[in-house]
Amino acid sequence: MPTLDWQPSDPDEAARRSIIAHTRAAGLSNLRSPLAIDATRQPWPVAKADAIVAINMIHIAAWEATTGLMAGAGATLPAGGILYLYGPFRKDGAHTAPSNAAFDDGLRMRNASWGVRDIEAVTAAADTHGLHLTERIPMPANNLSLIFRKLDRPSSNVGGASR
Ligand SMILES: C[S@@+](CC[C@H](N)C(=O)[O-])C[C@H]1O[C@@H](n2cnc3c(N)ncnc32)[C@H](O)[C@@H]1O
Incomplete structure (x- = not known):
């Protein structure tokens, strides 16, 4: 996507070194230096982005x-x-394939706070911040692409309470 300006990020230093190595190997000029963004810490050191991946x-x-x-x-x-x-x-409330259930077990064994998430919980968390799920695209190996769009204003029925 050469017309886009990409700002990579990862809170992990080794991951950022890997991003820098891949960027150099790719020889592309539209990849910026990675930022140390931990998604849990607000505000992020990025004022604006047209899309987030x-x-x-x-x-x-x-x-x-x-x-x-x-x-x-x-x-x-x-x-x-x-x-x-x-x-x-x-x-x-259920896995979409046995392979995802096994993958989830493995994740939770590595770290009890990790795990395959419920679409409904992710969608509810997104709604809270004015992000609406607009597309759900099946991908190979039982993965999904979920596409959210930022609304003009936060949804009025968050938590089921509509006015
Ligand atoms: C499986 S790797 C995926 C990396 C890359 N997106 C890819 O597809 O190759 C998961 C990444 O999530 C990052 N991560 C974990 N906790 C995070 C957080 N709180 N905020 C941002 N990134 C986080 C980890 O450092 C790790 O690099």
Whole structure:
């Protein structure tokens, strides 16, 4: 996507070194130096972004990384801006495939605060910050792309209370 200016980030120093190495190897001029953004810590050191991409992050992090991601995206995106999430998700309180259930068990063994998230919980966390789920696209290996759009103003029926 050469017309886009990409700002990578990761709170982990080794991951940032990896991003720098990949950027050099790719030889692309539209990749900035990675920032040390921890999604749980507000405010983020980025004033504005037209879109935010988080791939395979929210299940390999504590739940607070999801709520922080939504808070940061809500504060950083303009109306109509996009938050893109990729990864495995549970639906209606259940895994969508046995392989995702086994993956979830492995994650929780590595770190009890990690785990495959429920779409409904992620969507509710997004709603709180004016981010509306607009597309849910099945991907290979039982993953999903979830596309959220920032609304002009926060949804009026958060928590089921509509006025
Ligand atoms: C499985 S890696 C995915 C990295 C990259 N998105 C990819 O697809 O190759 C998960 C990443 O989430 C990062 N992460 C964990 N907790 C985080 C947080 N609170 N805020 C931001 N990133 C976090 C980790 O440092 C790790 O690099």
